[in-house]
Amino acid sequence: MAAATRGADGLTGILKDAAIYALGAFALCVPVVSFRTDAGATGGLELTPRWVLVAGLCAAIFLARLAQRLVLMRRDARRALRPSRSQATEAVSGTPNAGQRVSMLALWLFIGVALTLPVVAALASGSLGEGRYWIDLGILILTYVMLGWGLNIVVGLAGLLDLGYVAFYAVGAYSYALLSTTFGLSFWICLPLAGLFAALWGMLLGFPVLRLRGDYLAIVTLAFGEIIRLVLINWVDVTGGGAGISSIPRATFFGIPFTAGEDGFAARFGLTFDSMHRVVFLYYLILALALITNVVTLRLRRLPIGRAWEALREDEIACRSLGINTTTTKLTAFALGAAFGGFAGSFFAVRQGFISPESFNFLESAIILAIVVLGGMGSQVGVAIAAVAMVGGPEMLRNLGFLKSIFGQGFDPNEYRLLLFGLAMVAMMVWRPRGLISERTPSVALGERRAISGAHVSEGHG
Amino acid sequence: MSVAGINVLVEETRALAAGKAPAKTLLAVRGVSTYYGSVAALRDVDLDVTEGEIVTLIGANGAGKSTLMMTIFGAPQAREGTITYDGRDITRLPTHEIARLAIAQSPEGRRVFPRMSVHENLQMGAALHDRRYFAQDLERVCALFPRLKERLTQRAGTMSGGEQQMLAIARALMSRPRLLLLDEPSLGLAPLVVKGIFDAVRDLNRRDGMTIFLVEQNAYHALKLAHRGYVLVNGRITMSGTGRALLADPAIKAAYLEGGHGAPVEV
Ligand SMILES: Nc1ncnc2c1ncn2[C@@H]1O[C@H](COP(=O)(O)OP(=O)(O)OP(=O)(O)O)[C@@H](O)[C@H]1O
Ligand SMILES: [Mg+2]
Numbered sequence: 001m002a003a004a005t006r007g008a009d010g011l012t013g014i015l016k017d018a019a020i021y022a023l024g025a026f027a028l029c030v031p032v033v034s035f036r037t038d039a040g041a042t043g044g045l046e047l048t049p050r051w052v053l054v055a056g057l058c059a060a061i062f063l064a065r066l067a068q069r070l071v072l073m074r075r076d077a078r079r080a081l082r083p084s085r086s087q088a089t090e091a092v093s094g095t096p097n098a099g100q101r102v103s104m105l106a107l108w109l110f111i112g113v114a115l116t117l118p119v120v121a122a123l124a125s126g127s128l129g130e131g132r133y134w135i136d137l138g139i140l141i142l143t144y145v146m147l148g149w150g151l152n153i154v155v156g157l158a159g160l161l162d163l164g165y166v167a168f169y170a171v172g173a174y175s176y177a178l179l180s181t182t183f184g185l186s187f188w189i190c191l192p193l194a195g196l197f198a199a200l201w202g203m204l205l206g207f208p209v210l211r212l213r214g215d216y217l218a219i220v221t222l223a224f225g226e227i228i229r230l231v232l233i234n235w236v237d238v239t240g241g242g243a244g245i246s247s248i249p250r251a252t253f254f255g256i257p258f259t260a261g262e263d264g265f266a267a268r269f270g271l272t273f274d275s276m277h278r279v280v281f282l283y284y285l286i287l288a289l290a291l292i293t294n295v296v297t298l299r300l301r302r303l304p305i306g307r308a309w310e311a312l313r314e315d316e317i318a319c320r321s322l323g324i325n326t327t328t329t330k331l332t333a334f335a336l337g338a339a340f341g342g343f344a345g346s347f348f349a350v351r352q353g354f355i356s357p358e359s360f361n362f363l364e365s366a367i368i369l370a371i372v373v374l375g376g377m378g379s380q381v382g383v384a385i386a387a388v389a390m391v392g393g394p395e396m397l398r399n400l401g402f403l404k405s406i407f408g409q410g411f412d413p414n415e416y417r418l419l420l421f422g423l424a425m426v427a428m429m430v431w432r433p434r435g436l437i438s439e440r441t442p443s444v445a446l447g448e449r450r451a452i453s454g455a456h457v458s459e460g461h462g
Numbered sequence: 463m464s465v466a467g468i469n470v471l472v473e474e475t476r477a478l479a480a481g482k483a484p485a486k487t488l489l490a491v492r493g494v495s496t497y498y499g500s501v502a503a504l505r506d507v508d509l510d511v512t513e514g515e516i517v518t519l520i521g522a523n524g525a526g527k528s529t530l531m532m533t534i535f536g537a538p539q540a541r542e543g544t545i546t547y548d549g550r551d552i553t554r555l556p557t558h559e560i561a562r563l564a565i566a567q568s569p570e571g572r573r574v575f576p577r578m579s580v581h582e583n584l585q586m587g588a589a590l591h592d593r594r595y596f597a598q599d600l601e602r603v604c605a606l607f608p609r610l611k612e613r614l615t616q617r618a619g620t621m622s623g624g625e626q627q628m629l630a631i632a633r634a635l636m637s638r639p640r641l642l643l644l645d646e647p648s649l650g651l652a653p654l655v656v657k658g659i660f661d662a663v664r665d666l667n668r669r670d671g672m673t674i675f676l677v678e679q680n681a682y683h684a685l686k687l688a689h690r691g692y693v694l695v696n697g698r699i700t701m702s703g704t705g706r707a708l709l710a711d712p713a714i715k716a717a718y719l720e721g722g723h724g725a726p727v728e729v
Contacts, residue, residue, distance in 0.1 A: 308589070310577075313577075315575055318569065320558050322586055322633070323558050325556075
C-alpha cells in the first residue's frame with residue numbers, strides 16, 4: 001500500500017523533478033550554447049542565436065531524467081515487493097557467482113574476437129588492404145590493453161597510484177630506437193632489453209617513493225613522468241630532442257624482413273607480396289604481448305608475490321606484521337609493471353618507425369590510468385573492456401555523420417571527444433564508482449576452494 | 463606496587479621450592495622508551511614474558527599499550543632500551559624480520575584484508591610457512607573459531623566486527639607462533655563472544671603451550687585469565703604481579719575494575 005501511494009504522488013513529483021533539471025539545463029545553456037560567436041566581416045563579433053539547439057538539449061535532459069527516475073522507481077518497487085531470499089547470516093557458498101562467470105565469459109569472448117579480427121576484417125571489407133583501418137585500430141586498442149594490464153599490476157593489484165606510467169613506455173620505445181639505430185640490434189634482442197631497462201627505471205622510481213602512499217605517491221610519479229619526457233626533449237645528442245628518432249628498423253618475421261625481394265617474407269613462404277603481411281604480423285605480435293602480460297599477471301596473482309601485492313594494497317602495516325617485506329614487494333610491482341610498459345614501448349617504436357617525446361606526454365598516462373580505473377582496479381577483463389571503450393569509442397565518433405543532420409552541417413563529432421570522454425567518466429563514477437568489473441575474483445583455485453568448503457561447512461554452526 | 467612485587471617473588475620461590483626449573487624468559491623488554499616525534503609514549507619500560515605464560519597489560523586509553531605492542535614489533539622502533547626475544551636482540555630488526563621469528567600479532571583495529579576472502583586472509587597469515595601445513599592449520603583455527611569455517615569464501619571486509627576479530631586472531635595463528643601478541647581482542651564485542659575469545663586464548667595456552675601477551679581494556683577478564691599482569695600508566699609500568707594479586711589490589715580495583723569499561727561481566 002505504501003508503495004502504491006508513493007507511486008501515485010511519485011509521478012507528479014518525478015515530472016516536477018525532470019522539469020527542474022530541464023530548467024537547470026536551460027539556465028546553463030543560455031550563457032554557453034545559445035549564441036554562436038563568429039568574427040564578422042567588419043572585424044566585430046557576430047552573434048548567431050541557436051535557440052533550437054538549446055530547446056533540443058533541454059528536452060533531451062528532461063527526457064533522460066524522466067527515464068532515469070522511472071527506471072529507479074520500478075526497481076525500488078520490485079525490491080520492496082520481493083525480499084531477498086538468502087539471509088546474510090547464512091554460510092557463504094564457494095561456487096563462483098554470476099558476476100564472476102560473466103567476466104570469465106567476457107575474457108574468452110575478448111580473446112576470441114581479438115584472435116579472429118584480421119580475418120573478419122579482411123572478409124568483411126573484401127581484402128586485407130581494405131580491412132587495414134580495422135586492423136590498425138585493433139593494434140592501437142591492444143597496445144592500450146597491454147599498457148592497462150601492465151599498469152594494473154602497479155595500481156590495481158599493489159594499490160600504488162602511478163601517474164607517470166608513460167615514462168616506462170617511453171623508456172621502452174627509446175631503448176629499442178637507440179639500440180637498433182646505433183648498434184643495429186634486431187627487434188627480438190631489443191625487446192627483452194627494453195623490458196629490462198624499463199624495469200630498472202621502475203625500481204629507480206620505486207626507491208624514493210617507498211614510504212609514500214596515495215596523493216604523495218601520485219605527485220612524485222607524475223613528476224617522474226615529466227622528468228623523463230623533459231630529458232628526452234633536452235638531451236639532444238642522444239635522443240634527438242624534440243625532433244625524435246626516425247627511420248627505426250621495421251619488424252621482421254623472426255629475422256625475415258617483410259619485403260618484396262627474394263629473401264622477403266612473402267617469397268620465403270610462397271605468398272604474393274602484400275604490405276599488409278607486416279601489419280597483420282604486428283597485430284598478432286601485440287596480441288601475443290598483451291596476452292603474455294595477462295597470463296603472467298593472472299599466474300602471479302596466485303603466487304605468494306601476487307598475494308603480497310594485494311595484501312599491500314589492502315593494509316601495509318598488517319602486511320609487514322605478517323612477515324612480508326613490503327620494500328621488495330613494492331619494488332617488484334613497480335619493476336614488473338614498468339617492464340610490461342617497456343615491452344609495449346618497444347612495440348610502439350617498431351610499429352611507428354618514428355618516435356618523439358610528443359607521444360609520451362601526461363595525457364597518455366592519464367588515459368592508461370583511466371582505463372585501469374574504469375575497468376575496475378585489478379580486473380583484467382574490465383581493463384580490456386575499458387581500453388576498447390576509451391580508445392575505440394572516440395574512433396567511432398568519426399562514423400557519426402548522421403548527427404550532422406540534427407546539429408547542422410558545421411557539426412563535427414570529433415570536436416566533442418573530450419566532452420564525451422568527461423561525460424563518460426562522470427557517468428561511470430556515478431553508476432559504477434568501483435569500475436566496470438568491481439567484483440574481485442578470489443585468487444584461490446575453485447577446486448581447492450570447493451574442497452575446503454565441503455570439508456568444513458557441513459560441520460557445526462558457530 | 464610493593465605488594466605485587468613481593469607476590470612475584472613468593473611465586474618464584476614457591477616454584478623453586480617445588481623443584482621446578484624456572485622457565486625461560488621468551489621476551490624481555492629492558493628500559494624501553496618510544497617517541498612519536500618528540501613526544502614520549504613509553505618511558506623506561508621493563509617487562510618480561512616467560513615461555514608458556516599468559517601475560518596481560520592493562521591501562522587506560524592512551525597509556526601506551528598499543529605502542530608497546532608495536533614497539534616489540536619494530537614499528538615504531540624503541541629509541542632507548544633493548545628488546546630481546548629468545549635470547550636475540552630484536553630492537554633494531556625491521557618488522558617483517560621480527561615476524562619471521564615465530565612472533566605473531568593480532569593488531570589493534572583487526573586490520574584484516576577487507577577485499578580478500580577469509581580463506582585468502584588465512585593464507586596471508588601462513589605466507590611465511592611451508593604450504594604443506596596449511597590444510598592442517600586451517601583445520602585447527604576453524605576448530606577454534608567454527609564461525610570462520612562457514613565463511614571461508616566471504617570477503618573479510620563484509621564480516622561483522624566480532625567475526626573480523628576472530629579472523630585477525632586466526633590469521634595470526636596460521637604462522638604457528640611461539641609468542642602471540644593480542645591487542646584488545648575483546649574490543650566492541652558482545653560478552654558471549656568475548657568469553658569465546660578468552661576461552662580460545664586459554665585453550666591455546668593450556669593445550670598448545672603457546673605464550674601469549676595480551677593487551678586488554680577488559681581488566682577483569684584479562685587478569686583472571688593471565689598468569690601475570692602489568693599496569694601501564696602514561697607510558698610507565700606502575701605495577702606488576704600475578705593476575706590474582708592485581709585483581710585483589712585496591713588501587714587496581716578503583717581504577718580499572720569498578721564501573722566503566724572493565725566491570726566484571728558474568729556470562
Ligand atoms: N602514530 C602516532 N603519532 C603520534 N602519537 C601517537 C601515535 N600513536 C599513538 N600516539 C600517542 O601515543 C599515546 C599512546 O597511544 P597508544 O595507542 O599506545 O595507547 P593505548 O594504550 O593503546 O590506548 P587505547 O586503549 O585507547 O588503545 C597516545 O597519547 C597517543 O595519542
Ligand atoms: Mg591501543
